[in-house]
Amino acid sequence: MKNDLIVKDNILVNASYNLEVTEQRLILLSIIRARETGQGITSDSKLEIHASDYATRFNVTKEAAYSALKNAVHNLFERKFSFKDNHADxxxxxVVKSRWVSRISYVDDLAILEVTFAPDVVPLITRLEKQFTSYQLKQVAQLTSKYAIRLYELLISWKSTGRTPIIDIADFRSKLGLEINEYQKMINFKNRVLExxxxxxxxxxxxxxxxxxxxSGRSxxxxxxxxxxxxELIQVNNNNNAVYLASKMTDxxxxxxxxxxxxxxxxxKYSHGTESYQQxxxxxxxxxQDPEQFKELYPYLKKVGYMTSTKKDTMNG
Incomplete structure (x- = not known):
């Protein structure tokens, strides 16, 4: 498979929008297609997305790919998003509001979607001298939750640290494209979106x-x-089965x-001497939390009752 690298300006990564899975996939394919031209694109460039390409990359039937491309003509053209930028003067x-595409058409006989990005989108997928995020398409190709795709993208923009800043719930919901009245109760938000x-x-x-x-208070x-x-995660069992214990251990x-x-x-030997047992x-x-330190402490963990198997973690005590 080709080097399907997705590259977006971080302004676009942190934008607020609601796109269904098929629509997000088409945007990602369009970004790849823009990179494949090797000549750059403008707000007049027509990018071709083939149904066969969609089917191959996302492992769906040709019928599902045809449907995705056909529906995009009606749905994707109406989609909008908002993002924060700096005023030029x-x-x-x-806060800027924009459509994703300024022109879109489907050639039925050829099963090809022609996409022209809106003027505000073009620099956000080509202006890469500033802060940007990149990842391989294959990492999100199997995701069927639109929220999973968005969350992955938001996370990977912090891949240098492996940790996001603390994100306000309202800002987080906006980035995921949730309306104010959607999943208002936290239990519903967690069960239907986050988890x-x-x-x-x-x-x-x-x-x-x-x-x-x-x-904040009780909320x-x-x-x-x-x-x-x-x-990066460690392997711990003698049969070389990769068991990601550091990540599986709950708080x-x-x-x-x-x-x-x-x-x-x-x-x-690990104690600082002056600290209490609690400290x-x-x-x-x-x-x-650190895989290398976890590996070092693993023999002691087993001694106090932590046990692992290839299927699940168990604990005694």
């Missing part, structure tokens, strides 16, 4: 992600996400076993 932050997206990302992409939530007000590339497990580890005499346990819990 005053350098003050402004399924994270599950798909963890199973089908190159990263494993988890999140922390923060409250959850923000989230922070951290993630690791699977190739509750981490703190429970850190407390047990803090009381082991053998762990004394030591907190620091151990932080150590367990």
């Amino acid at each position: 005053t350098d003050k932050e402004i 399924p997206a994270i599950q798909q990302i963890n199973e089908l992409t190159d990263i494993v992600v988890k999140y922390e939530q923060f409250k 959850i007000s923000s989230f922070q996400f951290s993630f690791k590339h699977k190739e 509750a497990q981490r703190h429970m076993f850190a407390h047990k580890l803090s009381e082991l005499p053998e762990m004394g 030591f346990a907190i620091r151990i819990a932080e150590m367990l």
Whole structure:
């Protein structure tokens, strides 16, 4: 398969929009097609998307690909998004609203979609001298949740640190394209949006992600996400089966076993000497988030009851 690199200005990555899975896929294919021209594109450029190409890259039937391209003529043309940019003259932050495409057509006999990006979109997929995000199309090709695709993209823009800033819930919902009245209750938001997206990302992409939530009073007000590339995670069993223990350990497990580890005499070499058992346990819990330190502490974890199998993690105690 070709080097299907998706490259977007971070302004576009952090934009607010609601696109269905097929529509996001077509935008991504159009971005790839723009790169493949090798000559750059303008707001007049017509980019061709073939139904066969869509079917191959996303592993769907030709019928599903034909349907996606046909429906895009009606649906994608109506889609809009908003993003923050700086005003050219005053350098003050402004909110810009734009369509994704200014022209779109479907050639039925050839099963080809012709896409012309709107003027505001073109620089955001070609102006790459500033901050931008890139990833391989194959990482999101199997995702069937529109929220999973968006979340993956938001996360991977922080791949240099593996951790996002704390994101306000309202801002996060806006980036995912949720309307104010959609999944207002947090339990519905988690069950229908957040948890399924994270599950798909963890199973089908190159990263494993988890999140922390923060409250304002009794209500959850923000989230922070951290993630690791699977190739960075450690292998621990003697049969060379890749068991990603560092990523699978929940926060509750981490703190429970850190407390047990803090009381082991053998762990004394890791202590700073002046800290209390509680302070030591907190620091151990932080150590367990790092794959290399997790690997080093793994023998002690087994001693205090942490057990693993290739199917799931179990714990005694």
